């Protein structure tokens with residue numbers, strides 16, 4: 076039953092009970108923060124062996140390179156090979172980065188700003204002539220939006236459907252506007268909605284005509300191997316791009332941040348031949364080599380694609396109970412169907428909730444006033460503006476189960492209160 080169909084008397088009774096529950100929570104003096112998608116201690120502890128795979132006699136790469144020294148700018152060949160096999164991307168189309176893929180995305184933007192790409196004017200020069208724009212599937216990842224906002228792009232919201240970005244809208248926009256320089260995509264278990272792009276979406280992104288010759292797809296495949304319940308594999312965008320010659324349009328990012336150690340992983344960028352050649356040339360201005368000891372450590376620890384997949388099954392076994400708990404509480408504690416809806420993803424790191432329209436900010440304020448930071452309001456939208464004031468990203472991966480349970484129970488109380496108060500207010504009560 077929906078709250079909008081319940082009687083006013085019933086809703087008032089519900090509200091009274093809920094408010095008592097809320098007051099009890101306020102008295103508990105909680106001080107919890109479940110707002111970021113960090114790996115939990117048990118997940119990190121799975122990698123204990125990583126500290127022991129290198130020692131003072133064991134730092135040589137397979138070709139005899141001493142990994143303690145400068146050199147091998149584009150990444151150790153055996154590390155590149157491992158990820159090439161895992162992701163099915165040719166080794167020659169991969170450049171390894173440092174410890175963070177977000178950092179690599181930032182670098183790539185700044186290269187385009189400073190130098191342009193493949194003969195096109197630098198974006199900094201183009202921005203003097205007209206405002207540059209960027210397509211942002213929503214809800215999306217706040218770090219992406221923060222970056223394109225800081226760089227001055229006018230961000231355009233694109234609804235993220237169950238198949239990926241609304242491609243009718245994307246195709247129409249990019250075909251006609253050369254100021255649109257790119258789109259953010261998290262194709263598998265998207266942050267935060269958990270959507271997996273359909274084959275058709277991948278095909279259309281690869282094929283579409285763009286008015287800007289330097290239009291780029293930032294294909295952030297951060298959760299490529301992060302299955303929890305079912306193994307979805309997104310269509311290979313490079314293979315889709317090949318018949319159209321659009322491989323350089325794709326900047327594919329991947330990292331082991333949520334496989335090994337967050338902030339101490341290995342990341343990579345893959346693209347077409349032209350972009351990779353250009354990136355290698357420009358990288359020479361920037362660095363002698365990334366952390367080869369870390370790359371070697373990853374190869375010695377992760378060993379094979381199969382071993383990585385098995386490791387991710389162990390990670391999933393740690394994370395699944397957390398996702399199950401959140402799903403169960405959201406189901407049990409919701410008083411009416413329209414109080415909120417949510418999506419339990421097959422993988423990734425988040426559960427997305429849509430509250431009763433116009434309630435998200437209020438819910439998050441209420442949880443904070445009871446000592447629990449659940450999420451940052453509207454952070455899943457560009458400019459921190461959620462037009463419906465309803466999307467909330469839940470991050471179940473980090474807190475211990477007991478803390479997660481406390482936080483989600485409180486969240487549900489607040490979501491029920493906010494929705495019922497809104498319904499009553501809409502009735503003029």
Ligand SMILES: Cc1ncc(COP(=O)(O)O)c(C=O)c1O
Nearest residue numbers: 175176177261266295297330332
């Ligand atoms: C979609 C997405 N991309 C990138 C990152 C950050 O990855 P890294 O640690 O490799 O910078 C995250 C982390 O939450 C993410 O969710």
